Amino acid sequence: MKKLMCPKCIERLRTEQYRHREYRICFYCEGLWLNHAQISEHGILIEKEKIGDTKLSCPSCEDVRLELVSSNGVQVEECPQCHGAFFDKNEIDQFYRNYQSVDSKELAADVTNGVFKMIKFSSTVLGIFRTITRLSP
Structure with a gap:
């Protein structure tokens, strides 16, 4: 499986399982990458408007720049090629708050209540490990 890199901070996206679903998460900036199948399954970003271009590279496609889009105030x-999307923590x-469908609310609740709790725990452990290794003689 190809290692995906976070488009924001260029750290490796981690694959986390929560409620039988896989999520690609950046442990450093707490961003979330959803592929097109996940976006379609949950009925998000159906109606969207392109706002502009970015300098960020798509984690899945090579040499494709992400576009900034707006959907339901978000x-x-x-990615204009694979139609995956990157969500910052905010x-x-x-x-x-903005999506009303049951599927999209469930996805958002899974991410905010389950996946990010795992990230915060893992990030804390990682931070402690880094501190210990720096302090070791």
Whole structure:
């Protein structure tokens, strides 16, 4: 499986399982990458408007720049080729508030209540490990 890199901070996106679903998460900036199948399954970003271009690269496609799109008051970066989308942490919160379908609310709740709790725990452990290794003689 191809290692996907976060378009924001260029760290490796981690695959996390929660409620039998896979999520691609950045442990550093707490961003979320959803592929086109996940977006379609949950009925999000159906009606969208392109706002502009970004300098961010798509984690899935090579040499494709993400576009900034707006949908239901939420601005996210979307790939014009594979139609995957990257959500910043604050965009996940907006997404939860603005989307009304049951599927999209369930996805947002899974991410904010389950996946990000795992990230915060893992990030804390990672931070402690880094501190210990720096302090070791």
